[in-house]
Amino acid sequence: MSDVLKKISEPTLRVVGYVVLVVMCMYILTPLLWLLLTAFDPEGGPYLKLPKSITLDNFVMLFIGKPIKGRAGAAHPFYMNVWLKNSFFIASVVLVIIIITASMAAYALSRLDFTGKSLLMTFILLIGFMPSMAKILPLFKLCLMFGFIDNLFGVAVVIASSLLPTQIWILKGFFDSIPRELEEQAWVCGCGYLSTLMRVVLPVAGPGIAVIALLSFLGAWGSFTIPLILIRSEDLYPVSLGIASVFIHNPGEIGLAVDYGPLCALSIVYALPSLAIYYLTRKYLMQIKVGKMEVR
Amino acid sequence: MSVVEVQLEGVTKRFGNVVAVNDLTLKIKDKEFMVLLGPSGCGKTTTLRLIAGLEKVTKGRIFFKDEVVDDGETIFIPPQKRNVSMVFQSYALFPHMNVFENIAFPARIKKLPNREVKKRVYELADLLRIKDLLNRKPHELSGGQQQRVALARALMIEPSVLLLDEPLANLDAKLRVYMRAELKRIQKEFSCTTVYVTHDQIEAMSMADRITVLNMGKLQQVGTPDELYDKPSNLFVAGFIGSPPMNIIECTLVGTKYLDFGSFKLKIPEDWAEVLYREELVFGIRPQDILVSKSKRDGAVNFYVYVSEPLGDRIILTLVKDDMMIKALADKSTRVNMREEVWVIFNLEKAHIFDKKTGKLII
Amino acid sequence: MSLLRYLKRYSSEIILASFLVPALVLLLIFQLIPTIWTIWFSFTDMALIGKKLIHPSFIGLKNYVDMLNDSIFWQSMKVTFEYCLASLVLRFILGLLAALYLTSKMFRGKTILAAIFLLPYIIPGAIHPYVWISMLDTRYGTLNRILLFFGLTPQSWVYKRAMESVVMINSWAGYALAMLILSSAITSIPKEFYEVADIYGASRWQKFSKITLPLIKYPVILSLVLIFKEDIDDFTYVYMFTEGGPHYRTELLSLYAYHKAFAYFELGYGCAVGVIIAIIVFVLTLAQLKLGGV
Ligand SMILES: Nc1ncnc2c1ncn2[C@@H]1O[C@H](COP(=O)(O)OP(=O)(O)OP(=O)(O)O)[C@@H](O)[C@H]1O
Numbered sequence: 001m002s003d004v005l006k007k008i009s010e011p012t013l014r015v016v017g018y019v020v021l022v023v024m025c026m027y028i029l030t031p032l033l034w035l036l037l038t039a040f041d042p043e044g045g046p047y048l049k050l051p052k053s054i055t056l057d058n059f060v061m062l063f064i065g066k067p068i069k070g071r072a073g074a075a076h077p078f079y080m081n082v083w084l085k086n087s088f089f090i091a092s093v094v095l096v097i098i099i100i101t102a103s104m105a106a107y108a109l110s111r112l113d114f115t116g117k118s119l120l121m122t123f124i125l126l127i128g129f130m131p132s133m134a135k136i137l138p139l140f141k142l143c144l145m146f147g148f149i150d151n152l153f154g155v156a157v158v159i160a161s162s163l164l165p166t167q168i169w170i171l172k173g174f175f176d177s178i179p180r181e182l183e184e185q186a187w188v189c190g191c192g193y194l195s196t197l198m199r200v201v202l203p204v205a206g207p208g209i210a211v212i213a214l215l216s217f218l219g220a221w222g223s224f225t226i227p228l229i230l231i232r233s234e235d236l237y238p239v240s241l242g243i244a245s246v247f248i249h250n251p252g253e254i255g256l257a258v259d260y261g262p263l264c265a266l267s268i269v270y271a272l273p274s275l276a277i278y279y280l281t282r283k284y285l286m287q288i289k290v291g292k293m294e295v296r
Numbered sequence: 297m298s299v300v301e302v303q304l305e306g307v308t309k310r311f312g313n314v315v316a317v318n319d320l321t322l323k324i325k326d327k328e329f330m331v332l333l334g335p336s337g338c339g340k341t342t343t344l345r346l347i348a349g350l351e352k353v354t355k356g357r358i359f360f361k362d363e364v365v366d367d368g369e370t371i372f373i374p375p376q377k378r379n380v381s382m383v384f385q386s387y388a389l390f391p392h393m394n395v396f397e398n399i400a401f402p403a404r405i406k407k408l409p410n411r412e413v414k415k416r417v418y419e420l421a422d423l424l425r426i427k428d429l430l431n432r433k434p435h436e437l438s439g440g441q442q443q444r445v446a447l448a449r450a451l452m453i454e455p456s457v458l459l460l461d462e463p464l465a466n467l468d469a470k471l472r473v474y475m476r477a478e479l480k481r482i483q484k485e486f487s488c489t490t491v492y493v494t495h496d497q498i499e500a501m502s503m504a505d506r507i508t509v510l511n512m513g514k515l516q517q518v519g520t521p522d523e524l525y526d527k528p529s530n531l532f533v534a535g536f537i538g539s540p541p542m543n544i545i546e547c548t549l550v551g552t553k554y555l556d557f558g559s560f561k562l563k564i565p566e567d568w569a570e571v572l573y574r575e576e577l578v579f580g581i582r583p584q585d586i587l588v589s590k591s592k593r594d595g596a597v598n599f600y601v602y603v604s605e606p607l608g609d610r611i612i613l614t615l616v617k618d619d620m621m622i623k624a625l626a627d628k629s630t631r632v633n634m635r636e637e638v639w640v641i642f643n644l645e646k647a648h649i650f651d652k653k654t655g656k657l658i659i
Numbered sequence: 660m661s662l663l664r665y666l667k668r669y670s671s672e673i674i675l676a677s678f679l680v681p682a683l684v685l686l687l688i689f690q691l692i693p694t695i696w697t698i699w700f701s702f703t704d705m706a707l708i709g710k711k712l713i714h715p716s717f718i719g720l721k722n723y724v725d726m727l728n729d730s731i732f733w734q735s736m737k738v739t740f741e742y743c744l745a746s747l748v749l750r751f752i753l754g755l756l757a758a759l760y761l762t763s764k765m766f767r768g769k770t771i772l773a774a775i776f777l778l779p780y781i782i783p784g785a786i787h788p789y790v791w792i793s794m795l796d797t798r799y800g801t802l803n804r805i806l807l808f809f810g811l812t813p814q815s816w817v818y819k820r821a822m823e824s825v826v827m828i829n830s831w832a833g834y835a836l837a838m839l840i841l842s843s844a845i846t847s848i849p850k851e852f853y854e855v856a857d858i859y860g861a862s863r864w865q866k867f868s869k870i871t872l873p874l875i876k877y878p879v880i881l882s883l884v885l886i887f888k889e890d891i892d893d894f895t896y897v898y899m900f901t902e903g904g905p906h907y908r909t910e911l912l913s914l915y916a917y918h919k920a921f922a923y924f925e926l927g928y929g930c931a932v933g934v935i936i937a938i939i940v941f942v943l944t945l946a947q948l949k950l951g952g953v
């Protein structure tokens with residue numbers, strides 16, 4: 001390998017690099033290109049083609065909730081406004097819960113030295129390793145006890161708990177990279193522990209917070225299984241369940257009898273908030289500090 | 297400001313198997329400028345952190361005036377409540393705040409009124425000559441500027457005790473000399489009890505009211521710079537204080553009149569004989585107290601020049617005789633060549649004798 | 660009394676330790692308890708219907724013994740192994756490649772590249788299967804059209820090449836995780852290391868293998884662990900595309916557990932399969948962490 005690479009001159013390598021890059025980008029973008037085109041196509045189907053005319057009907061249909069006259073439209077009603085509202089509620093509660101609990105826990109894990117710390121870290125990572133499908137019934141029973149069935153807040157709490165381990169790990173990496181002297185300086189100046197966290201650690205760990213905000217928003221915004229288990233009534237559906245309710249008739253047959261125009265429009269609307277959050281946090285994404293797990 | 301003296305009583309600090317501070321008893325008087333001096337890793341920073349409350353003692357007690365702040369068992373006053381200020385070796389300026397906010401930080405925590413905070417920040421900035429920097433972020437400052445910002449922050453509220461951990465270590469030589477004087481003046485102006493950590497003995501000598509010398513976590517000597525220089529209580533202090541360091545030469549006492557150095561003998565003053573209770577001794581003499589001349593004199597010993605290092609106003613001469621090597625300070629006018637024979641007279645009035653076995657000062 | 664005073668001396672540590680409580684409470688209640696509950700169910704003959712739902716009886720290891728003789732279980736074990744291995748390799752290699760593009764000095768347009776690379780990850784998972792219909796459709800699918808264009812035989816992706824299709828979707832959707840972790844790690848390597856290497860005339864490959872790889876060892880292991888965990892746990896794509904078929908050729912263990920529990924109502928058995936998955940993940944993760952010297 002090394003000999004081969006050595007013989008390849010820089011320009012050749014560059015050309016090969018660009019070719020691979022183009023192939024990769026095609027792999028990534030072609031499916032999405034279809035999504036974009038079909039959303040504006042009055043007669044789109046499950047294949048890539050340039051629309052003959054461009055329409056916004058598909059988007060309009062999402063929000064007025066019923067098929068537009070004179071158009072073969074979705075057979076099912078849409079409640080896009082409601083779904084979006086529910087998804088937003090879930091995602092923002094998850095965001096708040098995760099930022100608070102993960103930053104406190106990660107801070108303690110980063111700053112405390114005690115025997116068994118690495119064990120605790122491993123435990124936190126492994127605690128969610130039982131497949132969520134296998135946990136459906138216990139989770140359901142548990143949530144019944146807490147009154148979390150058909151309760152958006154409850155759904156958010158459960159989603160947060162499933163996203164928490166990774167976020168704690170990532171954030172701990174950020175905290176580990178902040179010199180301890182900064183906090184000790186704050187203590188000496190009279191700051192309590194909570195106010196040190198708020199005034200010094202969190203602002204300095206800003207990139208870390210941005211990263212976990214993005215990751216947990218994406219996780220909550222896209223979550224499907226947990227709402228599926230915990231939400232019964234249709235007016236509490238988040239977008240993910242809404243899509244399924246409209247477009248999945250039977251599992252394994254998603255290709256059939258789907259109204260592609262509205263589906264693609266819906267997907268695009270669904271993806272916009274995620275893109276917005278990405279846009280806000282993009283600067284920090286490459287700064288994830290997985291740190292060393294080296295926990296003394 | 298209230299009177300604050302800091303007292304350490306048999307303080308020991310262990311990190312696992314490492315004993316960082318070993319049975320340290322020390323009293324820092326009110327308004328005193330105390331310097332903790334010692335080689336790297338001797339426990340200076342640890343001592344400072346113990347006083348600040350950033351570490352808990354393993355054994356022993358620490359008092360602020362009459363109040364126990366840490367007794368190694370049940371009492372521990374956290375750093376937030378000790379009313380100390382600290383400048384860390386790394387400055388620890390908050391990267392997300394500008395200079396003004398950094399300096400104002402302690403006052404903000406104490407919730408002082410904004411007008412007062414502003415006034416005081418400007419006063420301090422004026423005093424430390426960082427007025428133009430107030431709007432900058434720490435990463436836009438040079439090392440010396442950062443150091444002054446850290447110092448200003450430490451002086452923002454009147455602390456009971458000011459703790460400084462090698463604050464000048466990262467500065468260039470010129471700025472260091474300037475800041476040395478400045479710091480000393482500021483300390484007198486604020487008249488707060490100060491503990492200053494350094495491993496640079498010149499810094500210690502020039503700034504301290506008193507110096508505490510530590511080695512391997514153990515107290516070696518406490519005293520004014522003069523006391524340490526003139527009467528080092530053991531070989532470690534003798535070798536550590538003064539530059540170039542004191543010459544340390546092993547010797548034996550012959551009868552009551554002579555010290556035998558192997559290749560030559562020295563006649564000793566009569567009053568020495570009474571106190572010299574041992575034969576195995578160590579003779580210590582500072583390079584300044586060795587007189588070098590090119591011509592033979594009465595009682596002088598002949599050495600050969602090994603190296604000569606001109607310092608500008610003086611010359612450090614390294615001299616050898618058989619397998620003995622000493623350093624001497626000579627006048628600039630003393631022009632000598634390598635291997636030239638010179639004649640040396642030891643000023644015995646300024647010389648010291650140590651017990652070889654214990655390292656303790658005898659004379 | 661002395662305990663109280665002891666506690667007081669360590670009050671700062673206790674305050675700090677108490678910061679762990681909210682997160683731990685969440686994890687214990689909503690992750691650990693269901694897990695333990697599932698483990699308990701796996702030792703019972705609980706069923707989703709009938710009186711066995713309310714009054715399951717303890718049957719010891721019977722579910723696990725049955726599993727040994729269950730050919731479909733072994734089939735899905737094999738399927739899972741193939742799926743996870745293929746996904747792991749693809750997701751990791753694509754992620755590493757993307758990370759190298761994002762960090763290499765040779766290529767331009769990093770901001771746009773980063774956005775493109777991240778698109779599949781940002782777009783909610785519920786959309787992924789739909790997006791891929793347009794690629795995999797046998798008659799009009801883009802993939803087959805490309806194959807035709809190059810004069811190759813089109814494939815029946817969703818049916819005959821079900822496993823390949825699912826792996827393709829999964830790697831498309833999930834390589835960005837490794838990319839994020841690895842590119843962050845690579846950016847955090849000080850430039851000086853490479854400059855030193857340049858001074859000694861190191862080749863590109865030497866720089867990659869002697870500097871980059873060793874320094875990102877830990878992030879590599881972490882991303883492998885996280886990828887593996889996601890793959891073995893998640894069956895959305897097989898569920899939506901193939902429903903495990905044809906002939907159980909894409910019946911992943913997790914899907915099998917789901918089927919057993921909710922389609923055949925053998926909840927106890929389904930839980931037992933879930934426990935097996937958890938044990939596999941647990942052991943392999945610990946092994947990976949150990950191997951990495953973490
Ligand atoms: N947190 C710690 N854990 C373990 N050992 C420590 C810790 N802090 C200090 N030590 C050890 O205690 C000893 C004294 O350290 P300390 O930092 O006080 O030295 P110092 O005199 O400040 O040295 P320097 O001049 O290099 O700063 C050293 O041997 C050091 O290795």
Ligand SMILES: [Mg+2]
Binds near residue numbers: 340341342385
């Ligand atoms: Mg130190």
